[in-house]
Amino acid sequence: MHNDDLILTQIYKNMVFTTDETTFINSKFENIVLKKGDVVLNAGEMVTHQYYIVDGCLRTYFIDLSGKEHTVQFAIKDWWISDYTAFFAQKNAILTIECIQNANLYKISKNSMDEIYSAFPKIETYFRKKMEKSFASFQHRILSNLAKPAKERYLDFITTYPHIEPLVKNYHIASYLGITTESLSRIRKEL
Amino acid sequence: MHNDDLILTQIYKNMVFTTDETTFINSKFENIVLKKGDVVLNAGEMVTHQYYIVDGCLRTYFIDLSGKEHTVQFAIKDWWISDYTAFFAQKNAILTIECIQNANLYKISKNSMDEIYSAFPKIETYFRKKMEKSFASFQHRILSNLAKPAKERYLDFITTYPHIEPLVKNYHIASYLGITTESLSRIRKEL
DNA sequence: CGTCTATTTGAATGTACTCAAAAGCGGTGG
DNA sequence: CCACCGCTTTTGAGTACATTCAAATAGACG
Numbered sequence: 001m002h003n004d005d006l007i008l009t010q011i012y013k014n015m016v017f018t019t020d021e022t023t024f025i026n027s028k029f030e031n032i033v034l035k036k037g038d039v040v041l042n043a044g045e046m047v048t049h050q051y052y053i054v055d056g057c058l059r060t061y062f063i064d065l066s067g068k069e070h071t072v073q074f075a076i077k078d079w080w081i082s083d084y085t086a087f088f089a090q091k092n093a094i095l096t097i098e099c100i101q102n103a104n105l106y107k108i109s110k111n112s113m114d115e116i117y118s119a120f121p122k123i124e125t126y127f128r129k130k131m132e133k134s135f136a137s138f139q140h141r142i143l144s145n146l147a148k149p150a151k152e153r154y155l156d157f158i159t160t161y162p163h164i165e166p167l168v169k170n171y172h173i174a175s176y177l178g179i180t181t182e183s184l185s186r187i188r189k190e191l
Numbered sequence: 192m193h194n195d196d197l198i199l200t201q202i203y204k205n206m207v208f209t210t211d212e213t214t215f216i217n218s219k220f221e222n223i224v225l226k227k228g229d230v231v232l233n234a235g236e237m238v239t240h241q242y243y244i245v246d247g248c249l250r251t252y253f254i255d256l257s258g259k260e261h262t263v264q265f266a267i268k269d270w271w272i273s274d275y276t277a278f279f280a281q282k283n284a285i286l287t288i289e290c291i292q293n294a295n296l297y298k299i300s301k302n303s304m305d306e307i308y309s310a311f312p313k314i315e316t317y318f319r320k321k322m323e324k325s326f327a328s329f330q331h332r333i334l335s336n337l338a339k340p341a342k343e344r345y346l347d348f349i350t351t352y353p354h355i356e357p358l359v360k361n362y363h364i365a366s367y368l369g370i371t372t373e374s375l376s377r378i379r380k381e382l
Numbered sequence: 383c384g385t386c387t388a389t390t391t392g393a394a395t396g397t398a399c400t401c402a403a404a405a406g407c408g409g410t411g412g
Numbered sequence: 413c414c415a416c417c418g419c420t421t422t423t424g425a426g427t428a429c430a431t432t433c434a435a436a437t438a439g440a441c442g
Contacts, residue, residue: 064338072330085327088320094334121312128319129279131326136276138329139263143285145336146369147255150430170389178337183430185390341398361421374398376422383442390437397430405422412415 007106010078011052015122024119028112034058034099041083041097047090049107050082056103057167060095061175071176074164080130101167150179151187198297201269202243206313215310219303225249225290232274232288238281240298241273247294248358251286252366262367265355271321292358341370342378 007029008015008022017025034040034056041047043063051058058081060072072095075081083095087110117124144153154177158165165173174184198220199206199213208216225231225247232238234254242249249272251263263286266272274286278301308315335344345368349356356364365375 062334062338064334068338070334070337072334084323085330088323088327117316121315124312124315124319125308128315128322131319131322132275132279135322135326135329136279138326138333139276142329142333142336143253143255143261143263145333146261147253147259169387180431181389182391182432186430189390360419371399372421373400373423377398380422385442386440388437388439390435392435393433395430395432397428399428400426402425403423405420407420408418410415410417412413 010054011106012123012126015126021120025116028116029106029108032105032107034103034105036099036102038099039096040099040105041093041095043093043096045093047083047086047093048111049109050080050084050087050113051097052106052108053077053079053081054104054106056099056105057101057164058097058099058103058105059168059172060097062095069175070178071172074161074168074172074176076164076167084134100169100172145178150177150183151190153177154184154187201245202297203314203317206317212311216307219307220297220299223296223298225294225296227290227293229290230287231290231296232284232286234284234287236284238274238277238284239302240300241271241275241278241304242288243297243299244268244270244272245295245297247290247296248292248355249288249290249294250359250363251288253286260366261369262363265352265359265363265367267355267358275325291360291363336369341368341374342381344368345375345378 007026008017012025029052032040032051040051040058053075055077057074057076059074060081060083062070062072064070073081081097083093083097085091086093086095090110113127117127144156148156154173157173157177170184170188171181174181177184179187198217199208203216220243223231223242231242231249244266246268248265248267250265251272251274253261253263255261264272272288274284274288276282277284277286281301304318308318335347339347345364348364348368361375361379362372365372368375370378
């Protein structure tokens with residue numbers, strides 16, 4: 001299989017395109033290889049792209065006024081990642097995107113996405129539905145943060161994302177759960 | 192102006208439709224009048240509709256295992272409200288939608304939305320963008336909950352939603368901020 | 383083995399919580 | 413007009429949980 005075909009078969013599963021369409025869409029993607037520790041996007045920079053993860057693990061985080069890091073999202077194989085708030089509005093990032101396990105990505109610009117949307121309404125539908133799922137998982141996380149104590153949130157995390165847990169450090173999980181590393185350590189001791 | 196025209200001019204501002212299109216879209220909406228205390232949707236029920244608010248104020252809330260209420264969203268004039276997680280997936284609600292100030296709504300079913308989407312891709316784009324904004328505000332709230340102490344979250348709330356604050360009780364705000372009424376009272380005393 | 387990073391442990395502190403009770407506010411009916 | 417009732421907010425005292433800061437262990441890797 002030709003390398004360019006790989007993008008579409010992975011990203012737009014179950015969709016059928018002509019050769020011309022395939023060529024058009026593939027021309028909008030660019031491959032990137034990252035090493036652990038690499039930063040794809042720094043807070044403050046203009047956000048022009050979103051990233052599809054072929055393999056590896058990344059996270060987005062936010063640094064608050066007191067200097068503390070807060071992990072917003074982890075992302076692994078077959079997930080999309082960006083600072084979406086800034087991406088949608090074409091503004092400067094408040095999040096930093098960092099590679100935490102060697103990764104292989106495809107990036108695509110917002111402009112290219114918009115071109116694809118107008119050329120292929122099916123893809124807009126596909127992304128609207130993805131967005132709806134993200135919306136649902138964000139809402140679930142808000143409820144979880146409001147309603148559950150740290151220990152249960154930790155248990156939820158490791159059961160909901162069993163594939164992510166082994167790829168990330170405990171202090172990443174702590175910053176995702178909104179607690180300190182020390183508190184997470186104490187929670188883990190109780191289990 | 193004929194009453195039916197009102198729906199479209201309010202909801203789909205800046206979009207132009209023919210008479211037939213207007214008739215088609217308007218036929219999908221149904222008007223509802225609610226009084227303070229009325230419940231539009233109960234947790235556990237199938238979620239088939241979303242609601243556009245012409246006037247009044249509603250909220251969605253979640254009741255956790257210990258019986259505590261957690262307000263997920265407030266909504267006023269010109270906002271949409273539903274249990275979107277359940278609405279998108281056509282599942283049973285985990286949220287309850289309650290009217291907290293006499294309200295006038297238009298409701299529309301998911302099926303009707305899908306029909307409108309396929310007939311008018313512009314409307315799908317419009318809703319995708321709305322979804323993107325909701326996504327952004329949810330993310331903002333997650334960051335805010337993780338990064339800021341209760342006092343700042345309260346100040347953020349009253350400055351971000353000055354039109355909502357006078358319509359809701361303090362205990363609603365507390366349950367939105369994730370703190371108790373007593374804590375909110377103490378925070379307010381300090382200001 | 384030594385160094386760097388990550389995790390754990392301890393002790394003191396602080397913030398928000400629970401439970402219980404008092405005060406404030408708004409509307410209704412006598 | 414005022415007394416009463418229900419609902420909302422406030423106050424107080426004791427408690428629980430997570431935090432901070434500092435230091436000790438445990439792992440990973442050259």
